[in-house]
Amino acid sequence: MYLILNTLNTLNRREKMTKQLDHKQYSTAFSKWLREQKELDSKAQGIIISDIDYVILNYLTDKFIILEEKARNTKVKFPQSKILERLHKCCKTDDKYCGGYTLTFSGDSPENSEVITISNWDTKIKRQITKEQLTYFLLHFYIPDTFELDFWKNF
Numbered sequence: 001m002y003l004i005l006n007t008l009n010t011l012n013r014r015e016k017m018t019k020q021l022d023h024k025q026y027s028t029a030f031s032k033w034l035r036e037q038k039e040l041d042s043k044a045q046g047i048i049i050s051d052i053d054y055v056i057l058n059y060l061t062d063k064f065i066i067l068e069e070k071a072r073n074t075k076v077k078f079p080q081s082k083i084l085e086r087l088h089k090c091c092k093t094d095d096k097y098c099g100g101y102t103l104t105f106s107g108d109s110p111e112n113s114e115v116i117t118i119s120n121w122d123t124k125i126k127r128q129i130t131k132e133q134l135t136y137f138l139l140h141f142y143i144p145d146t147f148e149l150d151f152w153k154n155f
Contacts, residue, residue, distance in 0.1 A: 048079040052087065056138065065141050066091065066100040071108040073115075088121055098141040103134070110134055118143070 027035075034040060034049055042048055054067040068076060068084060076084065088100040100121035107113035110131045118137065119126040129143060137143050 042079065048083055050080045050083050052084075056141075058139075058141070062096045063098050063141060064091075064096060065098045068100070068102045070102060070104045073104060073106055076102060084121070 031051065039045070040047065040049065052066065053069045055064060056067055057064040066084070066087060068080075070076065084100060091097040091100070102119040102121070104115075104117045104119070105113040106115040110116055115128060116131070116134060117126050117128050118134070127143065129137070133143055
């Protein structure tokens with residue numbers, strides 16, 4: 001999903017044009033096209049174009065979350081954070097919304113990461129989790145406060 005927000009020209013001042021993707025193997029033809037359009041230059045036009053990694057909906061409960069994935073311990077950059085903040089604010093009016101989160105891998109997936117962390121956008125709490133806890137989180141949209149080993153063995 002791509003969101004285009006008209007923003008102040010002060011955003012992304014350090015960039016002369018829309019930033020080129022670092023992970024070209026993940027880009028789509030449309031994503032590549034967007035980044036090549038001089039007319040859509042972020043500094044000149046004051047717009048930010050960003051993809052949203054995941055919106056996860058449990059259709060049985062109608063609850064949903066927004067999940068931004070970051071590989072190799074990268075951080076959400078300022079321009080993208082502005083879009084995520086706006087989207088999060090809009091979703092918070094829905095009582096079925098269970099929050100926005102950033103999922104960070106030390107590698108590029110749960111399978112090759114020594115460290116997996118999840119950060120809540122509201123509380124700013126960042127927790128290191130296991131693959132099993134990640135699976136539980138994706139099913140239930142929360143991680144129990146208890147990290148007792150017996151709970152996770154039975155999961």
